[in-house]
Amino acid sequence: MNLERSLSAFERAKRVIPGGVNSPVRAFRAVGGSPLFVKSASGCTIVDLNGRTYIDYVMSWGPLILGHAYPPVVKAVQGAAARGTSYGAPTELETELAELVCGMVPSVEKVRFVSSGTEATMSALRLARGFTKRDKVVKFAGCYHGHGDSFLISAGSGALTNGVPDSPGITEGTSRDTIVVEYNDLDAVTAVFAANPGEIAAVIVEPYAGNMGLVLPVPGFLQRLRELTARDDALLIFDEVMTGFRVAPGGAQEREGIVPDLTTLGKIIGGGLPVGAFGGRADVMAALSPEGPVYQAGTLSGNPLAMTAGITTLRALSDQAIYRQLDAIGKRLGEGLDSIFTRHGVPHTMARAGSLFGFFFTEGPVHDLRTAKKANTQFYARFFHAMLDRGVYLAPSQFEAGFLSTAHSAADVDRTLAAADDALASLLAPATRR
Numbered sequence: 335m336n337l338e339r340s341l342s343a344f345e346r347a348k349r350v351i352p353g354g355v356n357s358p359v360r361a362f363r364a365v366g367g368s369p370l371f372v373k374s375a376s377g378c379t380i381v382d383l384n385g386r387t388y389i390d391y392v393m394s395w396g397p398l399i400l401g402h403a404y405p406p407v408v409k410a411v412q413g414a415a416a417r418g419t420s421y422g423a424p425t426e427l428e429t430e431l432a433e434l435v436c437g438m439v440p441s442v443e444k445v446r447f448v449s450s451g452t453e454a455t456m457s458a459l460r461l462a463r464g465f466t467k468r469d470k471v472v473k474f475a476g477c478y479h480g481h482g483d484s485f486l487i488s489a490g491s492g493a494l495t496n497g498v499p500d501s502p503g504i505t506e507g508t509s510r511d512t513i514v515v516e517y518n519d520l521d522a523v524t525a526v527f528a529a530n531p532g533e534i535a536a537v538i539v540e541p542y543a544g545n546m547g548l549v550l551p552v553p554g555f556l557q558r559l560r561e562l563t564a565r566d567d568a569l570l571i572f573d574e575v576m577t578g579f580r581v582a583p584g585g586a587q588e589r590e591g592i593v594p595d596l597t598t599l600g601k602i603i604g605g606g607l608p609v610g611a612f613g614g615r616a617d618v619m620a621a622l623s624p625e626g627p628v629y630q631a632g633t634l635s636g637n638p639l640a641m642t643a644g645i646t647t648l649r650a651l652s653d654q655a656i657y658r659q660l661d662a663i664g665k666r667l668g669e670g671l672d673s674i675f676t677r678h679g680v681p682h683t684m685a686r687a688g689s690l691f692g693f694f695f696t697e698g699p700v701h702d703l704r705t706a707k708k709a710n711t712q713f714y715a716r717f718f719h720a721m722l723d724r725g726v727y728l729a730p731s732q733f734e735a736g737f738l739s740t741a742h743s744a745a746d747v748d749r750t751l752a753a754a755d756d757a758l759a760s761l762l763a764p765a766t767r768r
């Protein structure tokens with residue numbers, strides 16, 4: 335395939351940017367080869383520097399639930415830009431987005447905006463520690479909560495893909511305060527509370543784990559976390575940076591009927607612009623500066639362009655019919671891939687929550703990081719490239735979820751399924767027949 339211009343763009347980038355990218359997974363290390371550089375995008379497709387179009391299932395890693403360059407967002411942001419791009423003073427846009435968030439996410443009484451998911455989780459943890467006056471945090475192996483020091487212990491996403499679960503640069507003191515448990519292991523997390531009574535500030539969890547591939551909670555897991563934290567006066571933090579506004583208007587907490595103390599948000603909340611948020615119980619949020627003693631701030635927090643994109647996106651998502659549409663398209667893709675993998679005799683495990691999907695090339699079941707790592711990453715890499723050759727852009731790693739948008743039509747999904755069928759036929763063809 336002719337990736338010539340992307341190749342030279344990558345060489346040029348590598349001279350001035352470490353690894354040529356500003357976020358590690360983009361570099362294609364897990365699947366080999368050289369990343370395609372994007373020239374433009376619209377709806378469910380991206381166009382590379384050679385002018386080749388791909389159906390996109392990365393969708394900027396989640397934010398673009400309404401598709402690339404969604405016209406109402408483009409128009410609103412253009413209008414906002416002309417009124418000034420940043421003031422460093424409050425605007426009504428921030429209140430409007432906050433009202434939307436509080437109205438949609440069941441547990442959020444008050445919310446503060448930041449500029450990324452990483453900032454949201456870091457700030458939420460500081461708040462939890464300041465509020466409880468405790469230091470320890472419990473996280474789950476394979477869950478990714480951005481690149482804050484406390485969370486880069488057995489982290490998912492790029493940290494997992496690149497095989498650097500514990501990054502240099504994180505102090506021993508920090509790693510000592512992070513307790514890591516396998517996802518879905520009810521006994522282990524119960525034991526952790528028994529061994530550390532009155533010392534745990536918070537449990538942070540992706541209610542649907544989407545950064546080691548997609549792994550859903552077993553029945554009772556999230557309920558147990560709620561019970562254990564409540565009994566010990568620790569806070570339960572749902573990291574819904576990926577699932578918020580994705581799996582339901584109110585995120586995974588709405589679907590599962592669990593009320594966390596704090597929720598972190600990102601991705602969709604900014605409609606494709608840089609926004610993160612953390613919010614929850616009003617008494618906990620009151621500990622935040624300037625109301626309380628826990629410091630947190632940001633020069634570009636609540637940025638008017640970003641707020642405008644977020645408001646336009648969340649308003650569109652207030653229509654429940656959108657989630658039925660997303661679920662139908664997710665079902666079409668998920669069931670289609672499942673039957674194609676089965677037909678070709680490829681061992682696999684599927685997971686899906688609405689428009690969030692994942693598949694592992696292993697018999698399964700996959701319920702935690704250990705079982706996720708049984709997946710055949712080499713076969714994934716070959717499948718990824720075979721799909722790219724056929725104009726379908728999947729996540730360049732076995733350990734990332736896939737994302738659909740309202741811009742993906744049934745015809746787009748059917749073209750994708752035909753590509754998968756053809757890709758597997760060529761990958762699995764006996765050498766003599768080639």
Ligand SMILES: *Cc1c(COP(=O)(O)O)cnc(C)c1O
Nearest residue numbers: 450451452478479480573575576
């Ligand atoms: C993407 C993600 C983050 C980090 O958000 P950034 O905006 O990349 O900093 C945190 N938590 C989860 C669950 C995520 O999926």
